[in-house]
Amino acid sequence: MRDKEIAIIAYAELPNQRGSGKRPYEFGAEIMAQLIGRSGIEHSDIDGLAVISPIAEAGNTFYSIAMADTLGLAPRWSQVSDIGGCSPIGNVARAAAAIQSGQCEMVMCIAADASSAGVAGRRLGGFREEFMDPTGFQGPPIAFGVLSHAYDQQYGLSLEALGKLAVTQRNGALVNENAVSSLRKPITVEDYLNSRMIAEPIRLLDCVMRVDGGSGLLVTTADRAKSLGLDNVVYPVAYSELTNFGPDDNTPDITETGFSVVGPEVLEKASMSCSDIDMFQPYDDFLIAIMLQMEQIGFCKRGEGSDFILSNDLSPTGVLPTNTGGGQISCGQPGLGGGGVNLTETVRQLFGEAGERQVPNARTAMVTGIGFIPYLRNWGCSAAMIMER
Structure with missing residues (x-):
């Protein structure tokens, strides 16, 4: 590629x-x-x-x-x-x-x-009945609640940074006609902080809507x-994927993900560094997932995600435009096709057809995917792709 x-x-x-x-x-x-x-x-x-x-x-x-x-x-x-x-x-x-x-x-x-x-959810994995449900570990919000606590204990977690991410993405959804109608409403950081607790510290506005x-x-x-006479095309130039990161570690650091491997690897395959990426379209089932990816791919140092988010403009005209169309959290997650939300926005932007949210002069982008959150282990699958116009 x-x-x-x-x-x-x-x-x-x-x-x-x-x-x-x-x-x-x-x-x-x-x-x-x-x-x-x-x-x-x-x-x-x-x-x-x-x-x-x-x-x-x-x-x-x-x-x-x-x-x-x-x-x-x-x-x-x-x-x-x-x-x-x-x-x-x-x-x-x-x-x-x-x-x-x-x-x-x-x-x-x-x-x-x-x-x-x-x-029925049971058809998605019978192992849940035996290994997860008895512990009360029911659903992704609990998994990300545990992960958020682990991150906070290691580095400190700024809820205001997550709130800024929520607002930035919602602003993108406001000008995205494909976002689900119930989410096309403006929010503030205060709205995020005051939203209903789901699995502490995960709030309602941390989560995707199915x-x-x-x-x-x-x-x-x-x-x-x-x-075919098509000159406005997008080229996928590098891809990296890792399933079951750290299988031999029975006491894993659950804040560590496969992106610590695939992030640097996909950049190397494309002969790029993070500074060469014009926009970042990360998989966003929860807000903290965006921050973890930023750190482990290399946009900022480990543990400095909160400061990076608070000190940088992540809007379409900012230093690292992030989930410019609202991401899944503000557009909705169409089930297991949710990664297509971030992917399609990447291609639309590189085609130069994003309208009010268009990133000026965008030529490169990174888009990611996350697959499955197991019980007290690292993410089941991590993937990243770099595209150019």
């Missing part, structure tokens, strides 16, 4: 909704229509399909086949990624590898889910993009 031989030629994103009554297949059809309309390709040109593993289809071991059938596709290469919030960017990397190996030429990546579909929706990309070769 580093040589810019792979190109993203189109993006699509649907408005996030609550209780849409739709399934991922319907979202997939809408996404495909947008992608074909934006790129000008023919339906028959799509010969690769990469999808995330959605909550709404938990237990469906033939999901990619069913999606292809629904969309009338006959792909020569198919992929279902089940690495949680890493899946959308992971699918771009997998699509690039498939294209480079000659298995296909035009891959449609779909990250769609319907959180309101009502699939919604229905989806996004997608078309990935092909740079040569194919040129043959």
